[in-house]
Amino acid sequence: MPIDSSLIGREFPPTPPLVVTAAEVTSFASATGSETRRVPATFPIVVTFRALLGFLEAEQVELARIVHGEQRFTYERPIVIGDELSATLSVTGLRQIEGTDILRTTSTITDAAGELVCTAGATLVHRADA
Amino acid sequence: MSALTAGTELAPQEFVVRRSDLVAYADASGDQNPIHQDEAIAQLVGLPGVIAHGMYTMALAARAVATWTDDAEVVEIGCKFTAPVVVPAEGGATVRIAGVVKSVADGRATIALDVTCAGEKVLGAPKAVVRVG
Numbered sequence: 001m002p003i004d005s006s007l008i009g010r011e012f013p014p015t016p017p018l019v020v021t022a023a024e025v026t027s028f029a030s031a032t033g034s035e036t037r038r039v040p041a042t043f044p045i046v047v048t049f050r051a052l053l054g055f056l057e058a059e060q061v062e063l064a065r066i067v068h069g070e071q072r073f074t075y076e077r078p079i080v081i082g083d084e085l086s087a088t089l090s091v092t093g094l095r096q097i098e099g100t101d102i103l104r105t106t107s108t109i110t111d112a113a114g115e116l117v118c119t120a121g122a123t124l125v126h127r128a129d130a
Numbered sequence: 131m132s133a134l135t136a137g138t139e140l141a142p143q144e145f146v147v148r149r150s151d152l153v154a155y156a157d158a159s160g161d162q163n164p165i166h167q168d169e170a171i172a173q174l175v176g177l178p179g180v181i182a183h184g185m186y187t188m189a190l191a192a193r194a195v196a197t198w199t200d201d202a203e204v205v206e207i208g209c210k211f212t213a214p215v216v217v218p219a220e221g222g223a224t225v226r227i228a229g230v231v232k233s234v235a236d237g238r239a240t241i242a243l244d245v246t247c248a249g250e251k252v253l254g255a256p257k258a259v260v261r262v263g
Contacts, residue, residue, distance in 0.1 A: 027157070028158040028159065030154070031154040031155040031157075031158040032189040033145065033193065036201050038196070038201055040193075041195070041258070042185055042188050042189045042192050045159055045185045046159055046160055049160050063164075064163060064174075064175055066163065067211070068183070068185065069210065069211055070208070070209070070254075071184065071188060074206045075203075127175055
């Protein structure tokens with residue numbers, strides 16, 4: 001089923017806040033063998049992914065048919081333990097190539113004060129018929 | 131730590147990705163997409179087999195950058211996922227990450243990465259920008 005093109009420009013509700021705990025950061029870092037003293041640079045995917053799941057659920061798209069096409073994080077400041085992060089996903093583009101939907105999304109990741117921490121741009125490839 | 135001056139080639143780093151790593155990463159990231167764990171489902175949607183999360187490979191790239199830069203603050207990181215990292219049930223897949231410092235200006239160093247698996251590029255235009263000085 002192709003994804004509805006009227007989605008372009010739509011903003012989805014913010015995710016519930018994710019409290020960044022030391023345990024969560026350690027488990028994320030150790031899964032990739034990272035020994036950084038910082039919160040790993042790709043950690044905001046955790047909250048970005050929650051926003052993506054909310055979007056897929058709202059649009060009744062099956063996760064197994066999604067392949068990640070592109071991802072970019074641009075930081076306003078580093079993430080630290082104790083941050084409460086929330087992601088708000090918008091659909092910024094959609095094109096279709098032979099039954100495959102290519103969705104562009106932008107998620108803004110904000111802290112408890114509502115300040116922008118990071119912007120996550122993602123391209124998602126929806127393989128409708130394999 | 132390598133000197134972050136324009137043109138510096140950073141020593142390549144290699145990482146082995148195993149299926150058990152993908153399970154740990156799925157739990158840590160929340161991305162339980164079965165294509166990263168279940169061979170049958172991966173093939174059902176047209177993939178050659180279980181593939182690593184693209185974000186797993188990007189995390190390895192970030193890990194390499196942290197090592198090269200002595201844990202510098204990352205202000206930007208991104209790439210395209212151009213080819214899958216297929217992870218066999220036995221052993222694993224080896225991801226190789228090379229990098230070169232493209233520019234250093236205004237307190238920021240831009241590192242262009244080259245990320246391959248079995249000699250094939252798996253990330254498109256991978257790049258990280260870190261704060262220096």
